[in-house]
Amino acid sequence: MAALTAIAPGGLTAHVLQRLARALGPDAGARCAAEALQYLRLDDLQTPNDLLRFADYLVAQGGITEAVGRALRITALLRGAGR
Amino acid sequence: MSILTTDYAKVVESSERAAWRVNDVFPAGAALDFQKWFMPKAMFAGNDLAFLNADERRKLNQIYGNAYAYLFYFVEAYIIDMAMRHAEAELYGNDDNLRAMLRFAEEEVKHQQMFLRFGEMFKSSFGSECDVVPNPQAVAQVILSKTPMAVTLVTLHLEIITQAHFVECMRDDKDMDAQFVSLFRHHWMEESQHAKLDALELTKLRRDATPEMVQQAIDDYFAIAGAFAGLLGEQAKLDVVSLERALGRTFSTEERQAIETAQRKSYHRTFLGSGVTNTTFLEFLAEHFPGALPGAAQAAAAFA
Numbered sequence: 001m002a003a004l005t006a007i008a009p010g011g012l013t014a015h016v017l018q019r020l021a022r023a024l025g026p027d028a029g030a031r032c033a034a035e036a037l038q039y040l041r042l043d044d045l046q047t048p049n050d051l052l053r054f055a056d057y058l059v060a061q062g063g064i065t066e067a068v069g070r071a072l073r074i075t076a077l078l079r080g081a082g083r
Numbered sequence: 084m085s086i087l088t089t090d091y092a093k094v095v096e097s098s099e100r101a102a103w104r105v106n107d108v109f110p111a112g113a114a115l116d117f118q119k120w121f122m123p124k125a126m127f128a129g130n131d132l133a134f135l136n137a138d139e140r141r142k143l144n145q146i147y148g149n150a151y152a153y154l155f156y157f158v159e160a161y162i163i164d165m166a167m168r169h170a171e172a173e174l175y176g177n178d179d180n181l182r183a184m185l186r187f188a189e190e191e192v193k194h195q196q197m198f199l200r201f202g203e204m205f206k207s208s209f210g211s212e213c214d215v216v217p218n219p220q221a222v223a224q225v226i227l228s229k230t231p232m233a234v235t236l237v238t239l240h241l242e243i244i245t246q247a248h249f250v251e252c253m254r255d256d257k258d259m260d261a262q263f264v265s266l267f268r269h270h271w272m273e274e275s276q277h278a279k280l281d282a283l284e285l286t287k288l289r290r291d292a293t294p295e296m297v298q299q300a301i302d303d304y305f306a307i308a309g310a311f312a313g314l315l316g317e318q319a320k321l322d323v324v325s326l327e328r329a330l331g332r333t334f335s336t337e338e339r340q341a342i343e344t345a346q347r348k349s350y351h352r353t354f355l356g357s358g359v360t361n362t363t364f365l366e367f368l369a370e371h372f373p374g375a376l377p378g379a380a381q382a383a384a385a386f387a
Contacts, residue, residue: 011291018176019175019176020175022175022176023175048291067174067175068174068175070171070174071171071172071173071174071175071176072172074168074169074171074172075172077168077231078168078169078172078231078288079231079288079291079292080230080231080232080292080293080296
């Protein structure tokens with residue numbers, strides 16, 4: 001599992017880290033982000049489509065993580081993902 | 084630019100100060116005065132129809148007023164959905180943004196309830212049935228299938244024109260029915276906050292967009308405006324039938340055509356022309372979507 005410090009925090013990555021930290025707490029949020037990025041084989045979220053895939057991973061986890069995923073999914077769609 | 088000299092927290096504060104209840108708009112004993120005009124003469128091309136007498140022109144104006152209110156109910160069907168999407172995107176994000184967007188959605192639902200209440204009041208006292216274009220949900224579906232930036236741009240357009248209509252044409256018009264003016268005063272009080280939120284959301288979306296996404300948004304904006312023009316043309320046709328029903332009179336083919344043309348002109352100028360010529364809207368386009376300006380100039384000529 002990648003540590004938080006291993007994540008290069010670009011704009012979108014910083015954005016999701018903030019959301020996850022708020023919902024789950026800083027440590028669990030960072031862990032969750034790292035797991036998701038590892039699963040998606042990404043170092044950073046650079047495009048709305050990256051964010052959409054990241055969000056879909058969170059949605060599949062259930063619970064509060066799913067709620068964050070749903071919010072991020074809409075953020076991605078509003079920014080043009082999937083078009 | 085004034086529409087952007089704000090932030091989400093300030094919009095929430097302003098929204099709390101301006102908030103009203105539907106019952107405030109319709110106090111006990113509230114009624115429509117059918118001896119009065121409903122729409123300002125500046126927004127009504129039917130006043131030039133010489134074959135109608137003054138009472139008949141006033142009837143047509145009231146039919147137009149009923150449809151004008153209904154059309155706002157109609158477009159709010161998609162605006163509620165849009166505002167909810169933007170609110171949900173703020174979950175676990177910025178609380179001021181989340182509150183602002185939730186209030187936006189809640190206020191639009193309230194506006195729909197207000198317009199429905201007006202519609203019932205009109206229907207019960209006008210004296211005959213007035214037809215309106217059906218199925219706002221299907222139109223909402225078409226609009227929401229377009230790019231989010233275009234949808235928000237159309238919403239900004241609509242919310243800016245509601246302010247312009249009230250401030251420039253309705254507020255000081257003594258010939259208009261007071262209840263109808265009150266309806267749009269309450270609408271304007273909250274829509275002025277919504278326009279600021281649209282501008283904030285658009286600025287956010289525009290910041291991260293590629294040139295291709297911006298061009299797509301511009302194309303979609305004009306596609307939605309074109310579809311809306313068609314819908315307004317349908318409403319103009321329905322108004323002819325509603326006027327014949329209200330007057331118990333059948334018009335000649337030429338007269339029907341003249342009424343339809345005048346009504347279509349009123350709707351197009353009111354809902355489309357007044358947006359693409361509005362200084363605030365054009366300034367926003369110039370700053371964030373300069374590629375839309377030639378199309379706006381063409382639309383201004385078409386819907387003048």
